Amino acid sequence: GDSVTQMEGPVTLSEEAFLTINCTYTATGYPSLFWYVQYPGEGLQLLLKATKADDKGSNKGFEATYRKETTSFHLEKGSVQVSDSAVYFCALRGTTDSWGKFQFGAGTQVVVTP
Amino acid sequence: EAQVTQNPRYLITVTGKKLTVTCSQNMNHEYMSWYRQDPGLGLRQIYYSMNVEVTDKGDVPEGYKVSRKEKRNFPLILESPSPNQTSLYFCASSLKQGANYGYTFGSGTRLTVV
Numbered sequence: 266g267d268s269v270t271q272m273e274g275p276v277t278l279s280e281e282a283f284l285t286i287n288c289t290y291t292a293t294g295y296p297s298l299f300w301y302v303q304y305p306g307e308g309l310q311l312l313l314k315a316t317k318a319d320d321k322g323s324n325k326g327f328e329a330t331y332r333k334e335t336t337s338f339h340l341e342k343g344s345v346q347v348s349d350s351a352v353y354f355c356a357l358r359g360t361t362d363s364w365g366k367f368q369f370g371a372g373t374q375v376v377v378t379p
Numbered sequence: 380e381a382q383v384t385q386n387p388r389y390l391i392t393v394t395g396k397k398l399t400v401t402c403s404q405n406m407n408h409e410y411m412s413w414y415r416q417d418p419g420l421g422l423r424q425i426y427y428s429m430n431v432e433v434t435d436k437g438d439v440p441e442g443y444k445v446s447r448k449e450k451r452n453f454p455l456i457l458e459s460p461s462p463n464q465t466s467l468y469f470c471a472s473s474l475k476q477g478a479n480y481g482y483t484f485g486s487g488t489r490l491t492v493v
Contacts, residue, residue: 297478308383308469308484316479354422360478367412367482371421 267292267359271370274352278345278377286340286373288329288355296357298322298331298338303352303372312340312353350377381406385470385485392460392492400455400488402470410473410480411453412437413445415466416487422469428453429476460492 271288278284290298297316301309313322318333329340338355355370383404392398404411412427414437424437428447442464444456453472457464467489471482 295478297481299481301482301484308486309471309482310484311481314481358478358480367424369422371419 267296267357267366267368269355269357269368269370271353271355271373273371274374276373276375278375280347280377280379281344282377284340284342284345284349284375286353286355286375288338288340288370290336290338290355290357290368292336292357292359292368294360296359298329299356299358300327300329300338300340301354301356301369303354305351309354345375345377347377347379350375381483383470383472383483383485385468385488388486388488390488390490392490394461394492395459398457398460398490400457400468400470400490402453402455402485403451404453404470404472404483405451406472406474406483407450408472408474408483409450410476411447412471412482413443413453413455414469414471415439416469417466425455425468460490462492464490465492466490 268291299314300312302312303309313324315322315331321330327342352372352374354372386401409430413425414422423439426445428434470485473480
């Protein structure tokens with residue numbers, strides 16, 4: 266079945282450092298890929314998405330490119346801020362196996378220090 | 380404001396005492412779903428609904444019930460709560476079931492069963 270694997274955390278960075286969170290997926294068909302962010306005490310918020318191969322999603326300085334050849338959707342930000350401290354979830358929504366069902370990664374906690 | 384509203388945010392209850400967590404969305408979304416989030420286990424789907432009067436089990440449905448009598452509401456019912464249902468619960472909705480549609484999440488309900 267469809268699945269998502271993302272790097273374990275916590276990831277600890279200094280302010281203005283470069284952030285990468287790796288995400289790879291297994292799916293049949295042509296899933297859509299998402300990154301969600303969860304700030305402390307809150308629900309998950311959609312950060313960005315990509316619906317087809319080579320699409321780049323971007324929002325709030327974060328970017329991720331849908332790479333079908335490497336089945337990856339890595340999240341990047343060039344210069345993080347303390348306010349980016351949160352848990353980040355990679356997710357896919359499938360088109361064939363368990364059609365329309367979301368699969369979430371385990372989440373990666375990011376801690377940004379001043 | 381487009382949102383998913385869950386109530387209550389926090390609930391402490393005793394084993395066996397029936398409870399309902401409400402979920403309401405104002406976006407005319409067809410698809411609604413309940414998840415529980417537990418440390419180390421990520422997000423697990425409890426139940427989902429593709430439209431009014433259409434519900435189905437997710438990955439961890441045991442001990443839960445749902446109903447979808449109106450498009451906007453999707454309550455989660457615990458008929459006889461047990462301590463292993465202590466968790467953080469999220470309701471989510473999307474416009475449709477298809478792969479291109481992302482979720483909007485509620486703010487969560489932290490349930491403790493003693």
